[in-house]
Amino acid sequence: MDLTVQLIVNTLQIGAVYVLFSLGLTLIFGVMKIVNFAHGEFFTAAALAMSVVVPWFAKALGLSAIPVFALSFCVSVLVVLALGLVVYKFGFERYLRDLIGSFIVSIGFVLLLEGLYLEIFGGAPRIIPPLIPGVANILGAAITWQRLLICFLALAITFGLYFLVARTKLGLALRAVAEDQEAAMLQGIKYRRVALYGFLIGCGLAGAAGAFMAPLAAITTFMGADFLIKAFIIIIIGGLGSIPGAILGGFIIAAIESFGSYYFDSSTATIALFVLVIVGLLVRPQGIMGHAER
Amino acid sequence: MPRDRRIYIASALLLCVGVAAALIVRDDYTVKLMLWIATSALLAACLRFVLLIGELNIATAAFYGIGAYTAGVITTIFNGPLVLAMLAAAVVAGLVAAVFGFITLRVKGPYFLLISFAFTEVVRLKYTQSNIIGGNSGMIGIFPPVAIEPYYPAIMIAIIGLVLIGLYAIERSPLGMLFKAIKSNDQIVLSVGISVLVVKVICVVIASAALGLGGALYAHSNNVISPGDFGFLLSVFVLAYVKIGGEEHMVGALLGAAFLTLLGQYLMGVGAHERIFFGGAIIIAMLVMPQGLTGLALQLGRRLGWATPAASLGQHK
Numbered sequence: 239m240d241l242t243v244q245l246i247v248n249t250l251q252i253g254a255v256y257v258l259f260s261l262g263l264t265l266i267f268g269v270m271k272i273v274n275f276a277h278g279e280f281f282t283a284a285a286l287a288m289s290v291v292v293p294w295f296a297k298a299l300g301l302s303a304i305p306v307f308a309l310s311f312c313v314s315v316l317v318v319l320a321l322g323l324v325v326y327k328f329g330f331e332r333y334l335r336d337l338i339g340s341f342i343v344s345i346g347f348v349l350l351l352e353g354l355y356l357e358i359f360g361g362a363p364r365i366i367p368p369l370i371p372g373v374a375n376i377l378g379a380a381i382t383w384q385r386l387l388i389c390f391l392a393l394a395i396t397f398g399l400y401f402l403v404a405r406t407k408l409g410l411a412l413r414a415v416a417e418d419q420e421a422a423m424l425q426g427i428k429y430r431r432v433a434l435y436g437f438l439i440g441c442g443l444a445g446a447a448g449a450f451m452a453p454l455a456a457i458t459t460f461m462g463a464d465f466l467i468k469a470f471i472i473i474i475i476g477g478l479g480s481i482p483g484a485i486l487g488g489f490i491i492a493a494i495e496s497f498g499s500y501y502f503d504s505s506t507a508t509i510a511l512f513v514l515v516i517v518g519l520l521v522r523p524q525g526i527m528g529h530a531e532r
Numbered sequence: 533m534p535r536d537r538r539i540y541i542a543s544a545l546l547l548c549v550g551v552a553a554a555l556i557v558r559d560d561y562t563v564k565l566m567l568w569i570a571t572s573a574l575l576a577a578c579l580r581f582v583l584l585i586g587e588l589n590i591a592t593a594a595f596y597g598i599g600a601y602t603a604g605v606i607t608t609i610f611n612g613p614l615v616l617a618m619l620a621a622a623v624v625a626g627l628v629a630a631v632f633g634f635i636t637l638r639v640k641g642p643y644f645l646l647i648s649f650a651f652t653e654v655v656r657l658k659y660t661q662s663n664i665i666g667g668n669s670g671m672i673g674i675f676p677p678v679a680i681e682p683y684y685p686a687i688m689i690a691i692i693g694l695v696l697i698g699l700y701a702i703e704r705s706p707l708g709m710l711f712k713a714i715k716s717n718d719q720i721v722l723s724v725g726i727s728v729l730v731v732k733v734i735c736v737v738i739a740s741a742a743l744g745l746g747g748a749l750y751a752h753s754n755n756v757i758s759p760g761d762f763g764f765l766l767s768v769f770v771l772a773y774v775k776i777g778g779e780e781h782m783v784g785a786l787l788g789a790a791f792l793t794l795l796g797q798y799l800m801g802v803g804a805h806e807r808i809f810f811g812g813a814i815i816i817a818m819l820v821m822p823q824g825l826t827g828l829a830l831q832l833g834r835r836l837g838w839a840t841p842a843a844s845l846g847q848h849k
Contacts, residue, residue: 342775349811512654
């Protein structure tokens, strides 16, 4: 019983970050119809930024841990947004709705950014001090307080995005463009501007996920790549472009991973994921929550 | 078609020059470089072949790897002859592609892209888990028979050249027209009673059999293969060859392969900044010449007023 609870708690806390990361990817796909292989680089950028900014703020301002992290989080996400803007302007802007062209461009950015990160930050893993110490106990399952806090924050952002897409005018525009770009333009929606906003929100989500992961894992220049492959699986399972699908998919994958790696081993769990994708696509090509698309 | 005949004659001549060069040149590095260009060209042509039906096949790397591993198993474990290894590699890759294609080609666009990506990663992970084929470190000691070893580069270039000409011939045949028709509008093809799925599977099987053969050739020239050689990143580089060379015509893919392979080798010499340069080159190329090198040549040709020879490259649709 304790074991099951522990595995469920693990699922929830890994899943929360997966969801955040995949939401960005699925949003960008929905609005721009591109598969952004560079998404992981935004994640990495935020984590690397945290590794620089957190110690700096702690030293220069002498604040306690929580405000330092809050400030660093904001700075890291801003850095990612700026990077996203550059990537959009010098790359994706010309390849909107061009699956193969944008794929190549995004790979170009993957190589370029990964090379630059390695050049600037070096190959050694970086570690930042924990946000808050201590371990919480939920129904017999142990989880560190900081993981619990981060899990809640990630869920809060997810709800925030859900609200944004479901209730605001920008959300309506995003949905309209994802549904039918031409019809949306006929209604006076400025497609390019909406695409840019969608892309930046997606980058911001990747950045938030990266900043949240920073205190939890060793920060390396290639940590985004692993997340990227999982995020692809998540959005295929959930349905490309579907926000509820990404949320559901994120937790399904996290569950398979934490239960699978406990009962078998982690590379079997990874293969099981891929097999699941292939079988899932056969049964329901548009994903769990996706719409059939032409 | 006279223009076609000219292309075949030109490529046959080029092939002879390549084979002769591989026989004459004594410098090991130059020969290796030629072989790298040849294999890159084959990979690019095969990826482009599936692009004819409008699908981006990331599993290009997977089928190449299946061929290489099949050949490696036959040569090192069963001590089979080279010819058998090459044939088996093509057949196994073709058969796997038939099953893979029959299942996955029901979806298209981003879904096919991602599923072929997933397939490539599964196959790669499987290699690392199978101890009989060397697990993570791969297979070693895949040599061609001692008697033909000095001629092996020439044989390899000859075979790859013939396969490339064959792929071009198929592209120009009625079957090739059908591939392009599916890319433009599969519903019309369906409406005249042709099974789109079967034609797509045929396309992927042809490309994969060629890739399998290429993988076998690569395994015997490199002597060592490991799972890491056949990850999705290989397909990504190959796609860059095709895109930067220009996908309109097969010559573009081959040019891109040669150009980027040479550039890659040069950058290797430069050292640690390889990734930055390569990434930067891809982005700049995509921004400056969205139609690739051949597209750029075409534009330049038009501007200079001698568009005819260059233009004929791009304008058969």
